[in-house]
Amino acid sequence: MFLVRQLAAHGHPDGLFVLGRHLWSGGLVTSDPVAAREQFDRAARAGHGPARILSTNLLASGIAGPRNWLTALSRMSDERAIDPRRKLQIELLSRMTLNSAGQPERLRKPERLSDLPDAQLFPGFATAAECAYLLELGSRNYRPAEINDGRGGTRLDPIRNSDEFTIHWLIEDPVVHAINRRIAAVAASEADRGEAMQLLRYRPGQRYRAHYDYNPGLDNQRELTALIYLNHDYKGGETSFIKTALKVKGRKGDLLLFRNTLSDGSVDPMSEHEGSSIISGTKYLASRWIRERRFAP
Numbered sequence: 421m422f423l424v425r426q427l428a429a430h431g432h433p434d435g436l437f438v439l440g441r442h443l444w445s446g447g448l449v450t451s452d453p454v455a456a457r458e459q460f461d462r463a464a465r466a467g468h469g470p471a472r473i474l475s476t477n478l479l480a481s482g483i484a485g486p487r488n489w490l491t492a493l494s495r496m497s498d499e500r501a502i503d504p505r506r507k508l509q510i511e512l513l514s515r516m517t518l519n520s521a522g523q524p525e526r527l528r529k530p531e532r533l534s535d536l537p538d539a540q541l542f543p544g545f546a547t548a549a550e551c552a553y554l555l556e557l558g559s560r561n562y563r564p565a566e567i568n569d570g571r572g573g574t575r576l577d578p579i580r581n582s583d584e585f586t587i588h589w590l591i592e593d594p595v596v597h598a599i600n601r602r603i604a605a606v607a608a609s610e611a612d613r614g615e616a617m618q619l620l621r622y623r624p625g626q627r628y629r630a631h632y633d634y635n636p637g638l639d640n641q642r643e644l645t646a647l648i649y650l651n652h653d654y655k656g657g658e659t660s661f662i663k664t665a666l667k668v669k670g671r672k673g674d675l676l677l678f679r680n681t682l683s684d685g686s687v688d689p690m691s692e693h694e695g696s697s698i699i700s701g702t703k704y705l706a707s708r709w710i711r712e713r714r715f716a717p
């Protein structure tokens with residue numbers, strides 16, 4: 421760490437970037453996302469390519485510091501030379517009809533599926549191109565999914581034997597961020613209340629057994645759950661509510677939104693659900709748990 425700090429102190433781009441990564445993740449130093457972002461910004465100004473990408477992502481999302489959507493968009497154009505994904509991201513964003521703050525201008529009407537649990541379906545929430553983009557982000561990156569242990573950490577548990585990839589804050593690019601803002605808009609919440617988006621993959625035999633997304637160990641509760649179905653060419657795998665007859669088998673691009681808490685903040689017993697076992701094919705979802713209050717750093 422001494423060497424890294426020395427290099428950073430001299431404005432060395434790699435030193436600043438590596439210091440930023442350590443400050444972001446913690447471990448050798450105390451985690452400090454705001455200080456990390458400052459190092460990424462300095463590394464970016466010193467010409468460090470990967471730091472420019474992270475720094476623009478954080479500027480677009482307003483995580484660990486200020487948010488400026490339009491400046492982030494103009495920086496993305498300049499970044500096409502260092503990251504080939506920027507071109508596709510600019511194309512996808514141009515088709516979204518966003519205002520100058522990156523907010524969606526039009527929202528699809530929901531279908532009410534049930535009152536208890538409070539569940540709604542937004543058909544065609546994401547376009548086929550957006551689903552393809554998320555699927556490509558996940559490919560090659562999946563690892564066994566864990567569950568929240570209620571003590572600030574996560575652990576493997578036989579209740580959930582599927583795979584996941586978390587689009588954590590640094591790699592939450594402006595396309596993912598715009599989708600996260602759209603989720604927040606249909607959920608009548610703020611984007612910064614969402615946990616990082618997760619991509620989920622279930623192959624035959626994989627499932628997420630009956631559970632509540634509400635977790636008694638959390639003081640900032642998972643109030644809402646949003647699931648985007650990224651495909652529908654598989655058998656089995658419904659999102660099934662255990663205490664009612666409600667089973668949801670979304671089509672590609674549909675979003676299921678349900679509430680895990682009652683109006684007094686306590687758990688809604690009817691929100692217990694499972695991702696049923698896959699019979700054939702592979703199911704892909706994008707999920708976002710929405711907290712009661714700001715959750716993003």
Ligand SMILES: O=C(O)CCC(=O)C(=O)O
Nearest residue numbers: 628633658659694695707
């Ligand atoms: O796979 C599903 O349909 C449900 C996923 C789920 O319950 C979750 O990720 O919390």
Ligand SMILES: [Fe+2]
Nearest residue numbers: 631632633693
């Ligand atoms: Fe769940």
